[in-house]
Amino acid sequence: MIFIHLVILAISMILGFVFSYLAIMEEDLLKAVIYSAGQGVMFSIAFYILMAPDVLLAYIAIAIGIYTALLVFVISKTERKEVV
Amino acid sequence: MKRGHIIALGVFIALILLVSLGITFVGKVPMTTDVRPLGLFYLKNSYFGNYAARSPEVVTSILWDYRGLDTLFETGVFFLAIISALALFRIEKKEEKVKEKGEGFTFIVKDTVRIISVLIVAVSAAIALHGHLTPGGGFQGGSALAVVPLLIIVAFSKYALEGRGLTKDTAMIVRSIGLISIIILVLIPLAAGGYLMQNLPVFPSHILGQLTSGSLVFYNLFEYIAVGAGFTAVFLLLSIPEKVFHKIIGGEKE
Numbered sequence: 652m653i654f655i656h657l658v659i660l661a662i663s664m665i666l667g668f669v670f671s672y673l674a675i676m677e678e679d680l681l682k683a684v685i686y687s688a689g690q691g692v693m694f695s696i697a698f699y700i701l702m703a704p705d706v707l708l709a710y711i712a713i714a715i716g717i718y719t720a721l722l723v724f725v726i727s728k729t730e731r732k733e734v735v
Numbered sequence: 736m737k738r739g740h741i742i743a744l745g746v747f748i749a750l751i752l753l754v755s756l757g758i759t760f761v762g763k764v765p766m767t768t769d770v771r772p773l774g775l776f777y778l779k780n781s782y783f784g785n786y787a788a789r790s791p792e793v794v795t796s797i798l799w800d801y802r803g804l805d806t807l808f809e810t811g812v813f814f815l816a817i818i819s820a821l822a823l824f825r826i827e828k829k830e831e832k833v834k835e836k837g838e839g840f841t842f843i844v845k846d847t848v849r850i851i852s853v854l855i856v857a858v859s860a861a862i863a864l865h866g867h868l869t870p871g872g873g874f875q876g877g878s879a880l881a882v883v884p885l886l887i888i889v890a891f892s893k894y895a896l897e898g899r900g901l902t903k904d905t906a907m908i909v910r911s912i913g914l915i916s917i918i919i920l921v922l923i924p925l926a927a928g929g930y931l932m933q934n935l936p937v938f939p940s941h942i943l944g945q946l947t948s949g950s951l952v953f954y955n956l957f958e959y960i961a962v963g964a965g966f967t968a969v970f971l972l973l974s975i976p977e978k979v980f981h982k983i984i985g986g987e988k989e
Contacts, residue, residue: 661752661755665748665751665752668747668748669748672740672743672747676740704870704871705794705795705870707870708862708871708875709878712881712882713878716878716882716885717878717881717882720885720970721973724973727977728977
């Protein structure tokens with residue numbers, strides 16, 4: 652049973668890593684925010700498997716709802732494309 | 736996706752897998768199955784015993800009872816963050832409403848938001864008010880509650896909230912009520928001859944036959960109100976259109 656949990660943990664962490672890599676490399680900031688929210692979903696699965704439901708409940712509301720929305724508000728006040 | 740991205744991702748994923756497999760099978764990290772003495776104390780004494788908080792939820796009893804002052808100052812940090820956001824926006828005049836022409840979202844989005852917001856309010860209240868029984872608590876419930884005004888601002892507009900009386904000032908008043916109630920709760924045991932933030936002998940562990948774990952349920956309730964209203968105030972400020980904001984501040988010209 653614990654093996655299945657560890658496999659789910661590994662998959663969710665790797666997917667979370669992929670999402671965070673995409674969020675960093677993406678030049679369209681709005682897409683980057685959405686990738687970041689995907690990373691939040693994956694990390695919340697990891698928190699659930701690591702038996703931290705208290706952290707999960709705060710994280711899922713902040714990382715996926717509030718943080719994403721704050722960044723979308725901020726992007727709407729600046730430009731959408733990242734200029735290097 | 737570009738080819739370089741795929742290569743970089745592949746290398747990193749392979750590294751993660753190698754390191755984790757290596758630690759598991761070669762490094763032989765000892766898997767601890769027993770609880771440390773301090774953790775054991777909390778587990779044994781959160782419900783039974785002389786130092787109990789009478790709460791089956793160990794995390795909440797640590798947050799608001801054993802390490803209560805930590806959480807109190809954490810609430811203070813959150814309070815300062817909201818205050819600094821308000822100071823940055825420095826809006827005193829009443830803003831005028833801009834009517835922009837447009838269709839808005841379809842009725843599918845609007846009706847979904849109407850149904851979902853009621854559900855989220857109920858779930859967040861359950862998270863906060865059952866904080867002393869199940870995982871969750873005031874901050875978790877409050878941040879879940881703050882998603883509701885956010886959804887309404889996105890699906891309708893900020894004027895849908897302000898037309899129903901939920902302006903920035905109301906949110907700030909509600910938040911201040913929550914914070915003042917927390918401070919009063921902190922000071923009550925002092926008046927009853929105990930210590931700051933003392934829980935059990937001062938507050939009753941059962942009210943009307945229901946387990947309320949002393950002051951935990953009250954702390955969770957007021958933190959829920961304060962966090963939800965604080966986030967709402969910040970969202971209402973952030974959703975002011977940029978044109979209106981420039982007009983109020985009177986700074987740079989378009």
